[in-house]
């Protein structure tokens with residue numbers, strides 16, 4: 001199948017391009033390289049372009065005729081979204097609407113959307129299933145929740161079929177060591193902790209040690225990047241088999257605390273990691289854990305790399321390369 005991967009030069013998108021190519025798909029990547037890396041796109045056709053540029057989108061669809069779209073391109077930092085909501089709504093909503101317009105124009109109606117656990121906000125209960133109320137607490141989460149609602153309206157009005165995948169904490173790296181996380185600035189816990197282990201960073205600040213959790217630090221559900229990508233492949237197959245528009249929470253169903261991540265990183269790397277206890281970060285819920293039963297039963301999705309040690313080892317292998 002000819003699949004367009006928007007944001008395919010980024011962390012998750014680049015792993016997806018690799019998996020699609022190994023599964024025998026014909027892959028087109030569109031990325032403006034604002035946060036991605038050209039050398040992370042390991043094959044297929046690469047087009048440097050911006051979702052804001054409707055002419056570029058029209059030309060791409062005209063020339064390459066993709067049959068389905070996976071959309072990873074957005075701004076992704078919660079804190080920045082509070083300070084600059086304008087650019088978050090512009091890129092994550094308005095630019096995504098450009099893409100949907102062009103898809104409709106070319107009658108391409110299979111869409112897989114990168115959503116997030118941030119659509120839920122502070123949870124009423126964990127693990128969080130798809131019935132949990134949506135109360136996003138910041139513009140980043142709201143931009144994704146707005147898109148989910150728009151996609152539901154497009155389904156009703158235009159028979160536009162979408163699968164929204166709400167990732168919890170994407171983590172780890174390509175098990176073969178070719179790809180990994182390269183955000184700049186990096187804000188995610190696992191790569192930051194490993195940068196301390198490798199000596200690129202002096203210490204890791206732990207944001208809050210007084211949460212109502214077993215060791216007082218925040219609990220998150222870390223899901224291996226390869227498992228996230230395999231869920232996208234399953235979603236593509238689901239849409240090809242005539243599946244209806246749907247949404248799925250994607251995680252391991254197991255929560256690990258910030259302290260447990262640091263302990264695992266010490267074990268995996270064999271290095272000392274200096275910890276500084278800092279204040280809570282605004283907007284951090286104490287616990288986020290996914291209930292992914294729906295993805296397992298409807299998409300037949302089976303995560304492969306569920307052990308925290310494996311996730312951290314793959315990220316460490318990538319960090320050691322740099």
Ligand SMILES: NC(=O)c1ccc[n+]([C@@H]2O[C@H](COP(=O)([O-])OP(=O)(O)OC[C@H]3O[C@@H](n4cnc5c(N)ncnc54)[C@H](O)[C@@H]3O)[C@@H](O)[C@H]2O)c1
Pocket residue numbers: 006007008009010011012013030031032033034035036037049050051052071072073074075076091095114115116117166167168169170171183
């Ligand atoms: N990383 C996580 O833990 C996580 C968790 C939940 C959801 N998500 C979602 O997954 C998606 C991918 O996340 P990521 O960590 O790979 O982010 P990333 O920043 O590494 O990748 C995003 C890519 O999109 C590109 N891009 C951004 N705006 C663009 C535009 N207007 N036109 C063309 N290209 C554009 C960037 O250059 C980058 O290569 C995002 O939508 C994010 O919200 C990520």
Ligand SMILES: O=c1ccn([C@@H]2O[C@H](COP(=O)(O)OP(=O)(O)O[C@H]3O[C@H](CO)[C@H](O)[C@H](O)[C@H]3O)[C@@H](O)[C@H]2O)c(=O)[nH]1
Pocket residue numbers: 076077078116117118167168169170187188189190192204205206207208218219220258281284288
């Ligand atoms: O230097 C750091 C960085 C993070 N943390 C803590 O580590 C945990 C994980 O933080 P990350 O920044 O790695 O990830 P988040 O849980 O904040 O965010 C992730 O999940 C969100 C959904 O809730 C969004 O989707 C977001 O894009 C995605 O990266 C949090 O408790 C955070 O407070 C630290 O203690 N120190």
